[in-house]
Amino acid sequence: MTQALVNVPAKAKRGEVIEIKTLISHPMETGYRHDTNGAPIPRDIIHTFVARYNGEEVFRADLHPAIAANPFITFFTVAAESGVIELAWTPDHGDTVTQKANITVE
Amino acid sequence: MIRETDPSTTRRRFLAVAGGLALAPILVPSARATPATMAAAIREVVGEAEVREGKVTLELPPLVENGNAVPMTVAVESPMTAAEHVKRIHVFNEKNPQPYIATFHLGPRAGKAKISTRVRLADSQTVVAIAELSDGSFWSASADMIVTLAACIEETP
Numbered sequence: 001m002t003q004a005l006v007n008v009p010a011k012a013k014r015g016e017v018i019e020i021k022t023l024i025s026h027p028m029e030t031g032y033r034h035d036t037n038g039a040p041i042p043r044d045i046i047h048t049f050v051a052r053y054n055g056e057e058v059f060r061a062d063l064h065p066a067i068a069a070n071p072f073i074t075f076f077t078v079a080a081e082s083g084v085i086e087l088a089w090t091p092d093h094g095d096t097v098t099q100k101a102n103i104t105v106e
Numbered sequence: 107m108i109r110e111t112d113p114s115t116t117r118r119r120f121l122a123v124a125g126g127l128a129l130a131p132i133l134v135p136s137a138r139a140t141p142a143t144m145a146a147a148i149r150e151v152v153g154e155a156e157v158r159e160g161k162v163t164l165e166l167p168p169l170v171e172n173g174n175a176v177p178m179t180v181a182v183e184s185p186m187t188a189a190e191h192v193k194r195i196h197v198f199n200e201k202n203p204q205p206y207i208a209t210f211h212l213g214p215r216a217g218k219a220k221i222s223t224r225v226r227l228a229d230s231q232t233v234v235a236i237a238e239l240s241d242g243s244f245w246s247a248s249a250d251m252i253v254t255l256a257a258c259i260e261e262t263p
Contacts, residue, residue, distance in 0.1 A: 017217035030226075032203050053215065060211035061221075066202050068175040068224035068257075075210070078217035 006087055008101035012079035020051065020059075021074045024089050024097060030065035046071055048090040054083035079105045139205040141232075144198050147205040148236060151196050152244050157236060162195075162247035164235040166225075173227040173257035180210075182219040182237040182245070192219040194238040201229040202257075226257035 007021040024046065031043025043065065051059040058077045071089075082105045090096045139147075148157070165179040182192045191214045197207040210221050219237070227233075230252045237245045 030203070056215070058213065058215040061223075062209040062211075064204060064206040064208060066199060066204065066207040066226050068226050072222075072224050074222040075212075076216055076218035076220055078215055080215070 004087070004089065004097055004099045006099050006101050008085050008103055009079075010102070011104045011106065014079065014081075014105050016079045017076050018079050018103075019074060019076055020085065020087075021072075022049070022087055022099075023070060023072045025070050026089070026091065028063075028065065028067055028069045028071060032065070044092045046089045046091045048088075049073060050088045050090075051075070051077070052086045052088075053077060054081065055086075079103060081105050139200060139202055141200045144200045144205040144234065147198055148196075148234065152236065152238075155242070155244050157244040157246050159246055161239075161245040162235050162237045164197075164233065164247040164249045166233055166249040166251050168249075168251050170227060170251050170253045170255075172255045173229075173253040174255075175224045176227050176251075176253075177222065178225050178233070179220065179222040180235045180247075181221075182239075184219050184239065186212075186214055186217055186219060188214045189240070191216070191240045192237050193240055195219070195221065196236045196238070197225075198234045198236070199225075199227065199231060200233075201231040202226065203228065207233070227251065227253050228256050229253055 004024040009018050012018050026046050029041055029044040033041045035041055045063060045065055047063055049061040050057060059075045061073060085101045085103055086098060088096050088098045161183045163181045166176060170176050180195055184192045192212050195210045198205050199207055207225055212219055232248050232250050234246060234248045
């Protein structure tokens with residue numbers, strides 16, 4: 001249901017600094033809004049985003065309701081070796097969404 | 107003569123009082139974050155350490171048409187080596203319901219301390235980014251912006 005899009009270069013030179021772009025569809029409900037009947041809408045945001053490179057954590061973001069809906073995050077990492085970059089988004093409600101991308105380092 | 111001026115002064119007085127009443131609700135303190143709560147949130151993160159200006163670049167558009175999704179880029183000047191790198195970047199705001207926006211955790215494996223995202227801004231305000239370096243020092247940058255359509259005001263889901 002929740003869709004995630006990631007952009008990781010498929011190939012990189014060893015030691016190259018690569019940009020990783022991520023986007024996930026999520027309402028990032030702030031908990032400050034009310035529905036048409038005036039009842040408060042409970043908070044439901046993605047509070048943590050983690051990037052692991054071959055299992056090692058290379059980037060983490062703690063997010064708050066001030067992050068816009070459909071969180072878009074770009075960051076950099078060093079292309080150390082060939083392998084898998086795993087990205088994980090953890091929401092208040094529901095399961096962690098993970099997305100993997102393969103990278104070949106020459 | 108006196109009779110003619112009297113009603114006009116009462117009218118003027120009435121308008122002044124009415125105007126004052128109309129403004130009154132604005133003076134009632136709101137539940138929003140204030141520059142003081144932002145300062146307190148920053149204090150909680152940095153502790154007693156000194157926060158110096160510099161090294162950090164915070165890019166936000168100066169004029170925001172839609173506060174629901176404002177592109178933001180934060181970067182820190184650092185060689186990003188094991189000995190000298192950026193550990194964390196904290197981003198705060200003054201006038202959203204909460205003073206926090208995000209905290210980014212980095213390390214030497216980041217290669218480059220630069221992050222882009224999109225934020226919500228409830229009002230025209232100042233956003234502050236604070237970088238925590240591996241040597242324990244704190245550096246900051248701030249950006250002011252005018253928001254014409256604020257986030258968090260629409261009520262229908």
